Amino acid sequence: MDNSIRIFEDVTSLRQQRNVALLEKRLVGLVPTMGALHEGHLALIRQAAKDMHEVYVSIYVNPTQFGLNEDLDKYPKTWDADMEKMIGLNKNLKDTKAKGRITTVFKPTSQVMYPNLPPTSDPNGSGSFVTITPLGSLLEGASRPVFFRGVATVCMKLFNIIQPDYVFFGQKDIQQVLVINRMIQDFHINTQLILCPIVREPDGLAFSSRNVFLGHHRRDLAPALLGALTAARNTFARGARLRDEILGPAHHIMSLVQEANRKLHPSYHIGFEVDYFSLTDPLDMQEVESVGSSRGAILSGALKMLPRSLEYVREDEDTIPVRLIDNILLDADKVLAFIRNRRGDNVVKALS
Numbered sequence: 001m002d003n004s005i006r007i008f009e010d011v012t013s014l015r016q017q018r019n020v021a022l023l024e025k026r027l028v029g030l031v032p033t034m035g036a037l038h039e040g041h042l043a044l045i046r047q048a049a050k051d052m053h054e055v056y057v058s059i060y061v062n063p064t065q066f067g068l069n070e071d072l073d074k075y076p077k078t079w080d081a082d083m084e085k086m087i088g089l090n091k092n093l094k095d096t097k098a099k100g101r102i103t104t105v106f107k108p109t110s111q112v113m114y115p116n117l118p119p120t121s122d123p124n125g126s127g128s129f130v131t132i133t134p135l136g137s138l139l140e141g142a143s144r145p146v147f148f149r150g151v152a153t154v155c156m157k158l159f160n161i162i163q164p165d166y167v168f169f170g171q172k173d174i175q176q177v178l179v180i181n182r183m184i185q186d187f188h189i190n191t192q193l194i195l196c197p198i199v200r201e202p203d204g205l206a207f208s209s210r211n212v213f214l215g216h217h218r219r220d221l222a223p224a225l226l227g228a229l230t231a232a233r234n235t236f237a238r239g240a241r242l243r244d245e246i247l248g249p250a251h252h253i254m255s256l257v258q259e260a261n262r263k264l265h266p267s268y269h270i271g272f273e274v275d276y277f278s279l280t281d282p283l284d285m286q287e288v289e290s291v292g293s294s295r296g297a298i299l300s301g302a303l304k305m306l307p308r309s310l311e312y313v314r315e316d317e318d319t320i321p322v323r324l325i326d327n328i329l330l331d332a333d334k335v336l337a338f339i340r341n342r343r344g345d346n347v348v349k350a351l352s
């Protein structure tokens with residue numbers, strides 16, 4: 001099998017290739033990414049290759065989803081390593097039962113993606129945008145007002161350019177999955193979304209391109225987020241159904257971590273804030289007071305890891321604020337049944 005990967009920066013030539021796949025009735029799956037590929041991304045690609053003849057990976061750090069004070073300029077860019085990983089993955093896929101492999105990488109410039117007006121992060125800025133409300137204004141959207149407008153807009157562009165039969169997204173960003181799934185439904189986009197499980201490091205921290213900024217002090221504390229969510233999930237598993245009963249243990253764990261942290265010598269002190277622990281309905285991510293028996297719930301959390309005091313920092317990375325998010329689906333099968341597309345086909349699949 002030919003392992004070569006074609007790289008496209010512009011729309012016309014990519015579309016020509018996409019049309020060939022369409023004429024030959026080969027399924028095309030898209031894995032949208034911002035690059036700095038890690039095991040989480042590679043798992044999405046492997047999942048796509050299982051059933052797709054051709055996997056398209058997009059690598060584009062989309063400016064409009066970064067707030068004005070966020071880390072757009074610092075976002076890691078590792079193009080050569082990304083290509084090496086994808087070439088290596090293609091080689092490994094040869095030895096599996098996968099139907100396809102990565103055939104195409106789309107690596108557009110901002111001029112290509114935003115052909116008329118420069119991309120803006122200003123909530124009131126001009127341009128053509130997709131907004132999905134109220135879903136996109138809650139939780140992550142409350143802390144990052146332009147985030148889901150940027151995500152939905154760039155995904156709409158990618159879907160229009162590539163016309164993928166299937167799109168693959170990670171459960172790590174569960175609210176993003178709901179926003180994109182809602183966009184697919186509401187705009188009648190001719191694609192199907194496959195939800196892939198969260199891939200974690202051995203200590204439980206979900207892989208994320210931004211983890212490289214944690215530095216080892218903050219990295220040591222980061223798995224506490226999953227620890228807190230797991231405590232909440234365990235309470236649910238023991239029969240608790242009320243919001244406060246379930247979220248209480250998560251807050252308790254983080255306050256214990258905070259207390260222990262405060263007792264440390266300032267040179268080891270790690271500043272963090274719990275942005276939220278949340279228990280939401282799987283359909284619209286509205287907070288719920290209890291978990292119903294019919295639809296399960298999404299348990300999610302976000303931590304803001306603050307920059308360490310400059311006085312004590314030994315590594316550059318420690319000076320950048322890092323946002324950590326994670327989630328667990330309570331009664332996952334029921335949750336997925338509710339996220340499922342109303343067209344009735346098996347649009348969102350549970351793979352975890």
Ligand code: AMP
Pocket residue numbers: 032033034035039040041043044168169170171172173196197198199200206207208209
């Ligand atoms: P990003 O490059 O961070 O925009 O992520 C691209 C895709 O990879 C999104 O669908 C993410 O949800 C997914 N992803 C990122 N991290 C993980 C992870 N640890 N496990 C599974 N999927 C992930």
